[in-house]
Amino acid sequence: MARNALGRELPDTFAGRAVVPYQDPWSRRPAGDRATRPLRRVDPGDRKIMDTLRAAIEASGLKDGMTISTHHHLRNGDRLLNHVVRIIDQVGLKDIKIASSSVHPVHAELVPAIREGVITGLECGVNGLIGELCTKGELSCPIIVRSHGGRARSMATGEVKVDVAFVAAPCCDEYGNMNGFTGRSAFGSMGYAHVDAQYARRVIAVTDNLVPYPVAPVSISQSQVDFVVKSEQLGDPAKIVSTTTRVTTDPIGLQIARYAAMVIEASGYLKDGFAFQTGSGGTSLAVAENVRNLMRRQKIRGSFGCGGITGYFVDMLEEGLFQALFDVQCFDLRAVESIRKNRNHVEISADTYANPFNAGAVVNRLDVVILGATEVDVDFNANANTESNGYLLHNTGGHTDTAAGARLAIVVAPSMRGRLPIVRDQVTTITTPGAVVDVVVTERGIAVNDRHPDLKAELLRRKAPVKDIRQLQKEIEAITGTPRPLEFEDEVVALIEYRDGSIIDAVRRVKA
């Protein structure tokens, strides 16, 4: 056991891996060369099409103890990972690790395979049941949660070696050229899968839309793909992308959004060249709406919008408020349509998006990011992984990456959820360190990290409801009461990796 720089107690090893305690956001530097994959020789006439997924898996050389991956652009509509694991089980393989970009509630179907030792580790964060069961002690499967940039880094450094990557290809030809733009499972950007196509030892494209050679435009190239398999529908279209993402109508969300916009305006970053990321939640979109109105009024021409992309950002691009969009994942159909048509809507890999160990990620160029959290604490640490009941229910996504990259990382959250206050003495789990969180905005006031006295002064000058974060906590607890501390067993069920590969927190089994 050791404590990291934030005082979090960590095991020395986990899932056979030595634990490197988190120190600070910046000092850890990479050594050595990027990971690689085996050279191939594919000659004219060689075929890549396999009749079944099972045949492709067998041809890939997948063996007991190896690691597979998928990507989560199909989100909760994904059928591929469940299908892959069913076949792995049929084939009789054991001790397989999953290093997908994310796992969703739909993958609750994997629970029996975990119980039976077919799947013995998750090299990725999880959304939904699997994390909950692990934190309750009802399922045993070590989990290492990584941010999108951290996942790209782990593959680029070779810390995570994916033996066989399964790439869901909405539009694919028999030689493996693919894009996500068209077809009944179209999801737009293939951003996360680019990393797998580059580093996995074998790459299997799985498509429900095999088109005549060649696919154009090409998102992932034939020169990276070993096998192509035709499948039933890759995903449930109703759950892949939402048809639309909407601004909240909730008065609390709208109040938060107004305050967040005040912070952005006061920051001085809202000027020509402004670069902005926000998620797809209703409050985030309300912030985006306020920002858009400010940009229109002040005739500001922004630089880029980034991240998971919504129709909202597409509108801003088309209106000329952004010069370009950098898109690692489309959140709605309007974004899918845009990335297919508009060349200033640029598909980027998760590596280019957020890997701290390349020659410069897109997040480094952000001015402002709007983030959610289940909790924050008085040191501005943010929790995006566990709920206040201790259950691991959420993957990190781009949370830590964008917070580290942006000049101003604003966490927006209602001051309480149910009867639980959002501001705590200590967050249950640290996802993103306070060292890279700049402002917390609730409907009851704005807390500015002490690192930014000028911003605080400017907000006060503008008569914004700035409060010391402990004062904010006190006001909220006056309503909710002070929550009873959760109790945990010693057993670590998951590690939360900081984007540089050090461990920022451990998730323990909740006491029954």
Next chain:
Amino acid sequence: MARNALGRELPDTFAGRAVVPYQDPWSRRPAGDRATRPLRRVDPGDRKIMDTLRAAIEASGLKDGMTISTHHHLRNGDRLLNHVVRIIDQVGLKDIKIASSSVHPVHAELVPAIREGVITGLECGVNGLIGELCTKGELSCPIIVRSHGGRARSMATGEVKVDVAFVAAPCCDEYGNMNGFTGRSAFGSMGYAHVDAQYARRVIAVTDNLVPYPVAPVSISQSQVDFVVKSEQLGDPAKIVSTTTRVTTDPIGLQIARYAAMVIEASGYLKDGFAFQTGSGGTSLAVAENVRNLMRRQKIRGSFGCGGITGYFVDMLEEGLFQALFDVQCFDLRAVESIRKNRNHVEISADTYANPFNAGAVVNRLDVVILGATEVDVDFNANANTESNGYLLHNTGGHTDTAAGARLAIVVAPSMRGRLPIVRDQVTTITTPGAVVDVVVTERGIAVNDRHPDLKAELLRRKAPVKDIRQLQKEIEAITGTPRPLEFEDEVVALIEYRDGSIIDAVRRVKA
């Protein structure tokens, strides 16, 4: 000394490298993993802009004995390589190797730097003076000639390690995102440079068109670029791309083109899904014109056109005769305009284009390629590197790659050049082995490789002027006479590498 499978005498080593004799086009297979490059960490606020190219070179860590690269999309209008070498000389570096994608006549300016030991090797083929001087014994600088696919392979395998790559960026932002689509030095596809951006230890973008962040669309990404330098004009626009590429009006060229089209029609490949490559020469374009007319008449919808792209192929794409273009290099302004606008005009890396050691190159999917040659021989070996005087004057380009990839590789050439016959007992230099050359077309007849008895029979049925290649040779020599064999010294000045890394021929100093 050893002889390879084609009887060519080779040294055991050359320029410090062990020589692997060529065996056949297919059997050499790669071992191990792809090459890689060092991991980086670039944080928010880190700048990549350097004030001068000299500052960037110094920051790159370039040292005596190292290898640099440029790419030849600027062709004979390129100013960058000369500029880089001038600065390397000023800085006082010695023993630098050049591993560019090609060197052009304009780089004759490097001769003094070679004489003075600043440049001590060319890991690439040359067009023009440097090769001539070396073959005359007037300059000493070992040259290893590689095809486009072979160059990509040599970098992917790590046989050639580029320490610092200089990428000419017609449109670039301060963080290194770039494309070749716009700006006064616009040349279109950056295909060759993609390989450098992936494998070079350091990447320096040099631009005469620095635009506000971010460039979109992105051909080479910020996540691969270490430094950005603003420069004077990258190239002489009049020499970068031709404003137009034209079909020949020469009657001999037109006759050859008619015969070549007969061969294509007789081959049975000219049907829906047809994939085609041809160069930018007037005769090649005349073949393309004939093919286009056949496709129109027969309502054939082709699959893709490939290679260096001309306006001619753009017209065919726009007319629906091709589904897509795969473009590693734009040959004229119409192609540059098209790749900027048309998403079915797809930029591909030299690796995807032609590397034999990846998961499947585009050349593997070609039905027909039209190639030139300075000579062919009775075994269908083709020479694209040396002239009949023995001077090394031409780089290989995609010659060997496309011949190996295509189902039908047709060499088109006038039966004589000056007073020299095109068909020889043995070519002066083997660029592309007869094992992958299928047909030789001259204005005096068509010679079909014995591997294709069906094609020969079909051509005869169509009353095409099919001749045995020795018969063709005899007819030509009846006019030109039999040329006196060239005499060579023992000294090897260059190796011709087959695309798999084995050596297919050596170029020796011509006897004075």
